[in-house]
Amino acid sequence: MKLKSSSIATLTFTLIFFAVFILKYEANISTGDLAYQYEVGVAFPNLSFSSPIGIYNARDGSNRLFVVEQQGIIRVFENTKNTTTANVFLDISNKVINSGELGLLGLAFHPNFTSNGYFYVYYTSDNPLRSVFSRFTVSANNPNEANVTSEFILLQVLQPFTNHNGGQIAFGPDNYLYIALGDGGGAGDPLGNAQNRSTLLGSILRIDVDSSSGGLNYSIPNDNPFVGNVQGYREEIFAYGLRNPWRFSFDPVTGWLWAADVGQNRIEEIDIIEKGNNYGWNIMEGSLCYSPPSGCNQTGLELPIWEYNHSLGFSVTGGFVYRGLKLNELKGAYIYGDYGSGRIWALWYNGTGEPVNVELVDTSLSIPSFGVDEMGEVYICAFDGKIYQLNVVDIVAPEIGVPYHTPLEPLPNQEVKVDVNVTDVASGVREVILSYRSDTLWTNVTMILVGGDTYTGNITAMPYQTQVEYRIIAHDNADNTAVNDNLGLFYTYTVIPEFPSTQIITVLMASTLIATFFSCKKRPKKSS
Structure with missing residues (x-):
């Protein structure tokens, strides 16, 4: 098929236009110069929660959201702005010890939740103080209610102190369950847990919840980095050297595991978590030596891809790589914040070039968590009891x-x-x-x-x-x-x-012609 010259010219102009637009867009990102300003707004004005510490979706096509309240309650509601009711999905407050950094901390839905009804929680309990990882099942008669008696405990980890519990659990693209545990608490990791691979503390774990082996209520994936070791390392460990990984997430496009690790006195950090890596705590705090305070041996340590000091915030909250539809300029950026300062940033990183970090908005919110809905839109939990959304400051109509x-x-x-x-x-x-x-x-x-x-x-x-x-x-x-x-x-x-x-005109014209033809044909000939 041949194109007309006008078509070729139009096509050429279109390609040039989009090329210039893309180059301009990338150039803006590379310099941290965004085209728009951003703000936060209440996502569900009619709903309020008690210490909402996490917001999740079930990836089941139901357009529901689930909010975890720290005292031990999960609430479910329809993801529409004017929704007025958030029903109790699960109440295990009688099992949960809730104060400070303790409580119901994490929720994850099984990849086959629509067929098996399984979901998983992370909570802290006492006597003795411990982290508990359990499976529950949704009610057979009501999809908005869990069977509270269906608890199946997968794993329990003793905690030496009440802080640095981690708290995130999530299924990876490999369908294994990933679990974040802090170093067990106490200033400076006094027990040395984060560098001790014989304990689960200070690590991100990776387990298979669909089978069990070795007397465990789960099994260990064969390709976990310390499978078969003879040094006594825990084979559940996927990565270690973490102080208090407060929220991690997987980018659905790249599969990368992004984590925010809360610092001690100076540095908050963002890491890309990879199998077997040592992220340095408590030898280092971010890119700085911690113990010893100078001249530390950095051999074999993975440094953060981004960090900031305590002039900007003092407790990083991990978020999500934005893959939604509403905030076009932020696609591909890691959206995260700080619990202490209320700041929210966008971080671009492609694995090779220099990362670009841009502050999106400086809020007055205490931000314990971010979440996404089924469309990839980002939500923000705040300890004022509200769920917020990140919005572009847009005064221009479509x-x-x-x-x-x-x-x-x-x-x-x-x-x-x-x-x-x-x-x-x-x-x-x-x-x-x-x-x-x-x-x-x-x-x-x-x-x-x-x-x-x-x-x-x-x-x-x-x-x-x-x-x-x-x-x-x-x-x-x-x-x-x-x-x-x-x-x-x-x-x-x-x-x-x-x-x-x-x-009609065509038919009339044809009729006229036919009538004229026959009229001429029947006209008698003149005599000579």
């Missing part, structure tokens, strides 16, 4: 192109399809509405995104000679609204007779 309808001349009782391009670079398009009328009343239809920036919707069939007017209304995720009504004239069409006018 841009609506010129709509077009097919067929151009609809027949009676024939539906009309309307297509239109709608864009919103800043916060993204939330909803596009096709609004039409054939009298004084408007009918609104939510249009469907069919590819790229194109939305489509249908106008119902109308009888002969009906005149239809329509317009396009678009809302973005910052609640800006645009209307394209053709400058008040609206877009219009009229339902034609069963035969379109062109066909």
Whole structure:
């Protein structure tokens, strides 16, 4: 197929435009110069929680969110802004010791949750003080309620102190359960747990919950880094040398395991966790020597990809790599914050170049956790009892192109399809509405995104000679609204007779010609 010269010119311009746009975008990111400002807003105004320490989704297509309250309760609700009810999904507050850094700390849903109903929790209990990792099962009769009697304890780890418990649990892309444990507490890791691989403390563990072996209620993956060692190292350990890894997550695109490790007196750090690596604590705090305070041996230690000092915050909270749809500029960035200062940052890192870190917003919130919904949108837990969202400061309404309808001349009782391009670079398009009328009343239809920036919707069939007017209304995720009504004239069409006018004219002309032909043929000849 040959392209016309005009088509080639259009294609060339389009490619150049997108190339320039991408280069400009990457250049902005590389210098930390974002195009937009950001803010936090309450995501669910009608809901409040008691010490919400985590927010999760079940990856089951239900569009539900689950909030973990530190005292030992998990609540579930529909992920809609105006939802008014958060039901109790699980209450194990009678099992949980809750104070300071203790409590119900983590939640993870089995990759096959939709079929087996399994989910896993991490909580602290006493007598003796310990971390407990358990499996529960959802109720057979109510998907919004767990069977509280179904607890199956996988693992218990004794704790020497009440702080530095870690708390995150999550399934990796390999379907194994990853568990974060702090060094057991006490200033400076007095027991040396983080560098001691014969204990589970100060490590991220990796276990298989779908089988059991060796007298355990789980099994150890064959490719864990210390499987088969003869030094007495715990084979559950995936990585070690961590002080208090407070929240980790997997990037669903790269599979990388991102973790935030809370520092001692000077440094907060972000790490990419890899199998078998030693992340340095308590030899080092971030990139600085800790014990000894200078001249420490850094051989074999993995330094953080990013760190900050205590002028910016004093307790890092790990987040998620953003893969949602609303915050276009932040795609691929690791969103994290600080519990103490309330700051929230975006961190870009590709594994080779220098990382780029940008402060997005400085809040007054105490932030214990971030979470994502099934669409990858980021949420923020705060100890004021609210769940927040990160929003772009967007005062620009969506841009609506010129709509077009097919067929151009609809027949009676024939539906009309309307297509239109709608864009919103800043916060993204939330909803596009096709609004039409054939009298004084408007009918609104939510249009469907069919590819790229194109939305489509249908106008119902109308009888002969009906005149239809329509317009396009678009809302973005910052609640800006645009209307394209053709400058008040609206877009219009009229339902034609069963035969379109062109066909009627053609038939009339043909009939006239035929009649003329036969008339001439029958005319008598003149006598000579």
